[in-house]
Amino acid sequence: MNRQEGRALVEKYAEKDTTIRHLVSVEGVMRALARHFEEDVERWGLAGMFHDLDQDQTHDAIARHGYQSVEWLEAEGYDDSEVLNAILAHGEERYRTDLMSRSIVHADGVSGLLVACALVRPQRAEGMKVSSVKKKLKEKSFAPGVERDKIRGVEESIGVPMDEFIAISITGLQEVAPEIDLA
Numbered sequence: 001m002n003r004q005e006g007r008a009l010v011e012k013y014a015e016k017d018t019t020i021r022h023l024v025s026v027e028g029v030m031r032a033l034a035r036h037f038e039e040d041v042e043r044w045g046l047a048g049m050f051h052d053l054d055q056d057q058t059h060d061a062i063a064r065h066g067y068q069s070v071e072w073l074e075a076e077g078y079d080d081s082e083v084l085n086a087i088l089a090h091g092e093e094r095y096r097t098d099l100m101s102r103s104i105v106h107a108d109g110v111s112g113l114l115v116a117c118a119l120v121r122p123q124r125a126e127g128m129k130v131s132s133v134k135k136k137l138k139e140k141s142f143a144p145g146v147e148r149d150k151i152r153g154v155e156e157s158i159g160v161p162m163d164e165f166i167a168i169s170i171t172g173l174q175e176v177a178p179e180i181d182l183a
């Protein structure tokens with residue numbers, strides 16, 4: 001499946017613009033991380049794009065979250081088991097079995113913070129600095145929904161120091177920013 005086909009599935013299943021923005025921003029971060037690790041950029045991107053595909057349908061049935069996305073994707077003929085595993089991994093620790101499935105947890109956390117940062121800047125994602133993102137990370141009242149532990153645990157989990165991780169993630173967000181009104 002290529003990016004365009006993945007994007008069409010996002011349009012088909014995600015209902016809210018905020019959900020689409022979240023999916024595409026995590027996609028951007030995952031693509032940048034894949035490049036960093038010299039992994040498959042397209043497949044990592046799809047894992048990011050699909051990780052919360054069922055967000056708008058499962059928020060009241062949290063036990064279905066992730067599994068519903070996997071079911072839809074399989075019904076669409078998509079059977080990349082590593083990507084499907086990564087989707088389940090963002091919610092459940094037992095699926096965090098490889099680099100992609102561990103990375104998605106951190107991509108999920110940091111992209112929430114980066115999008116919140118971009119939304120309060122006149123230039124949005126453009127020119128965003130690691131230092132200012134770190135300041136917002138410490139400010140607990142800023143974007144309180146962001147799971148900060150997912151960002152702080154990154155070095156221990158995937159071996160990328162936090163400053164570098166934030167820098168990679170900013171680049172990833174900037175690449176998709178025009179598509180989600182953050183450029």
Ligand SMILES: [Fe+2]
Pocket residue numbers: 022026051052108
């Ligand atoms: Fe997410």
